[in-house]
Amino acid sequence: MYNINTYIKTGRPEFDNLIPMVKAFLENGLLDVVIDGQNIRGYRSPDAKSIWIRDYSDMLRGVKYFEKDIKSTVQHFADTQSAGGRIFDYFTTFPEKLPCERENWTKYVRVPVEADVEFRFVKAAFLAWQATGDDSWLANLLPSLEKSLQYILNSPQRWNEELGLVKRPYTIDTWDFAYTAGRHKWLQFQIDDNTFWGIMHGDNSGYYEAFQIMSKLYLHIGNNIKSEQWHETAAALLQAMNQHCWNGLFYTHFVMDNPVNIDGVDQSQQLSLSNPMDINRGTASPAMAESIIAEYIKRKGTSGSFAEWFSIDPPFPDGAFGDEKLAKGTYVNGGIMPLVGGELAKAAFNNGFEEYGADILRRYYNMIAKKNETYLWYHPDGTPATVESGTSPDAEPTDGWGSTAMLYAFIEGLAGVEDKYYLFRKITLSPRWPAADVSKAEVRVLYEASGSYIKYEYELKNREILIKIESPGSEIEFHVLLPKRTEAASVLIDNKPAGFESKRIRNSLYVDFNAKISNLIDEKFVNIEIRIFGID
Numbered sequence: 001m002y003n004i005n006t007y008i009k010t011g012r013p014e015f016d017n018l019i020p021m022v023k024a025f026l027e028n029g030l031l032d033v034v035i036d037g038q039n040i041r042g043y044r045s046p047d048a049k050s051i052w053i054r055d056y057s058d059m060l061r062g063v064k065y066f067e068k069d070i071k072s073t074v075q076h077f078a079d080t081q082s083a084g085g086r087i088f089d090y091f092t093t094f095p096e097k098l099p100c101e102r103e104n105w106t107k108y109v110r111v112p113v114e115a116d117v118e119f120r121f122v123k124a125a126f127l128a129w130q131a132t133g134d135d136s137w138l139a140n141l142l143p144s145l146e147k148s149l150q151y152i153l154n155s156p157q158r159w160n161e162e163l164g165l166v167k168r169p170y171t172i173d174t175w176d177f178a179y180t181a182g183r184h185k186w187l188q189f190q191i192d193d194n195t196f197w198g199i200m201h202g203d204n205s206g207y208y209e210a211f212q213i214m215s216k217l218y219l220h221i222g223n224n225i226k227s228e229q230w231h232e233t234a235a236a237l238l239q240a241m242n243q244h245c246w247n248g249l250f251y252t253h254f255v256m257d258n259p260v261n262i263d264g265v266d267q268s269q270q271l272s273l274s275n276p277m278d279i280n281r282g283t284a285s286p287a288m289a290e291s292i293i294a295e296y297i298k299r300k301g302t303s304g305s306f307a308e309w310f311s312i313d314p315p316f317p318d319g320a321f322g323d324e325k326l327a328k329g330t331y332v333n334g335g336i337m338p339l340v341g342g343e344l345a346k347a348a349f350n351n352g353f354e355e356y357g358a359d360i361l362r363r364y365y366n367m368i369a370k371k372n373e374t375y376l377w378y379h380p381d382g383t384p385a386t387v388e389s390g391t392s393p394d395a396e397p398t399d400g401w402g403s404t405a406m407l408y409a410f411i412e413g414l415a416g417v418e419d420k421y422y423l424f425r426k427i428t429l430s431p432r433w434p435a436a437d438v439s440k441a442e443v444r445v446l447y448e449a450s451g452s453y454i455k456y457e458y459e460l461k462n463r464e465i466l467i468k469i470e471s472p473g474s475e476i477e478f479h480v481l482l483p484k485r486t487e488a489a490s491v492l493i494d495n496k497p498a499g500f501e502s503k504r505i506r507n508s509l510y511v512d513f514n515a516k517i518s519n520l521i522d523e524k525f526v527n528i529e530i531r532i533f534g535i536d
Helices: 018-028 053-063 072-079 117-132 135-154 201-220 224-244 274-281 286-302 338-350 354-369 400-414
Strands: 007-009 030-035 038-043 090-092 107-109 197-199 417-419 426-429 440-446 453-461 464-470 474-481 486-493 501-505 508-517 526-534
Touching: 007 018, 018 030, 018 053, 018 354, 018 400, 038 053, 038 072, 053 117, 053 400, 072 117, 072 135, 117 135, 117 201, 135 201, 197 201, 201 224, 201 274, 274 286, 274 338, 286 338, 338 354, 338 400, 354 400, 400 417, 426 453, 464 474, 486 508, 508 526
Parallel strands: 426 474
Antiparallel strands: 007 440, 030 038, 090 107, 417 426, 440 453, 453 464, 464 526, 474 508, 486 526, 501 508
16 A cells, blocks of 8 residues: 555554555645755645744654655755854745735745754754765754854853853743733734743753754764763753753743743643653653653643643633634644654653553544544644634644654654664664554664665564564664563573663563674574563
8 A cells, every 4th residue: 555665564553554644744745945946855834834944853753764855954944044053943935824925935034032943953954964874964064053053052042141041032832922911912923122031941952952963973073072062061951951940740831030920820830842852852860751751641631631742731821922813722822732742652652651652652543544634733622723723824634743753752662763873873772562562563664865774573472572683784772671570581682692681661671682783685684582481
C-alpha cells in the first residue's frame, strides 16, 4: 500500500499505519517556492500558508525521514538573517488573509514578542546536518548560528542580565501575542511601553538545547575551545532556569518581573505546553520529569477533557488576550494539541512511563484514523479546530506539526531509534515493545537526503529477546526494556558473551550494553541475544 523506506511493522494497525499517515499529512503541507531565483522547499503548519521556522524546526523530526531537500529552508532563513543576528519567524509568497490580501509578493515577518525563533533556527540546522552529513554546508552555516545566539544573549529585549535567562513579553507559553490588560484592541504582537515582561521556561529550555548543539557542532569541527564555552553557557542557563522557573511540581508558566493579577485564573496552577518539551530538551532531572508527567496523568483524570495534551491548563478567562475567539478551551488558550501529546509521549518513554507513552500513541491513532484527519488543536470535547473558532487564517485537517511530534515519540521513544550524532553513526537503541504488548517488530529508519539508515528486527519469545541489526556502521548504546518481572541473565553478540548492566527507571528494568555494528557484505545482520529469567 505504501512505498516508503522508513517503516515499522508489528502486525498492529495503530503502529504500522502511523508512519505512512504522517508522511501523507506532510505531503499535504509541502510548499515549493522560488525566491530570488532559488528553489526553496519547506513544510507549512495547517493554520497558515507560510513557512515558519518554529513549525519547521519541529516538523524536521519527521520530515528528515522522507525528504531529500531539508537544507534549502534553513539556508534561506540564514540568508535573510539581519546584521544583528535576528532571524525571521516566517516567509511566504502566498496571500495569507483573503480577501483583503491578494498580492503574491514575497513577505517576511518577525513577530516582535517572540523570543524563541533563534533556538529553533539552530535546532533546524542541526537536524538538517544530522540527516545529510554535509560538513561543508555546516561550516558555512556556523557563523549564522553563532550570530543568532549572540543576538539573544546581548539584546536587552531578549536577555535578562540579572537572572541570566531569556525573557519575553507575557504570552501564552511560546505563542506570539502578549497580554495587555486591555490596553490594546486586538492581539498584541508588538513590544511597547505597556509590555509586561518575564521569563517563560520553554524559551530557556530551547536555548539550553541550542547551546548544547553548538557545543556539539564545534567539537565536531575540532574547535574545542568554542565547544567548551557553549557547554558552560548552557550549564549556567540550566542552573538559573531550574532555580527560578521550577515550582516543585512543574515549570511555572510565566515568572513575571512584576506580578500581574488576572481575575478568573490561578496562574500558579497553569501547566503550559512547553513542560514536556523541557524534559525532552534535557533541562528536567529524572525526578522533575517524573513530577511533570505525573501532573499530566493527574489532570487527565480530573480535567474532563478528551485528552490531557493541554496548550495550557487551566486556561485564561475568555478574551483575556484581546480576542473573544480566544475563549477557554480554544486554540492556545486551553485547546488540546497533538503537538503536546507527542512531546509528552516521548518524555514518558524516556522516564519510566512507557505504557503511558504507548497509550498516547494509540489514542492519537484511533482519533486520526476515523477520518484520516489531524488538526493543530481540538476543543476539550474533541471537536476539531475551525477558522471560525480560532484566530488563524486556515485550519487544514493535515497538521504536520502535531503529527510529527507523535512520529518523534513513536520512532525515538517506542521503537527507540535515537541518532545521537549524525548519519546514525552513534545511536541509542531503546526498543520498548513490551510496553505496547508487541512481541515482534521490524524497524527501518532512513534519512532520505543521504540514504543513511539503521534497521533492526526484534522478537521476544520464551526467555529470550532476539535483535538483528543491519547498519553500514554504527556505535550503538543498547538500552533494552525488559518485560515485567524479568531480569537479564546474559547478553550475546554474534554468540559471544558481552558485558551488560541492569538499569532501573522507576518500575521499568532495562539492560544496557554497547556494540559497534559494521555489517559485512556477506553477513547481513549482527545478532543480539538477551537471555532473561522470570522473578517474583
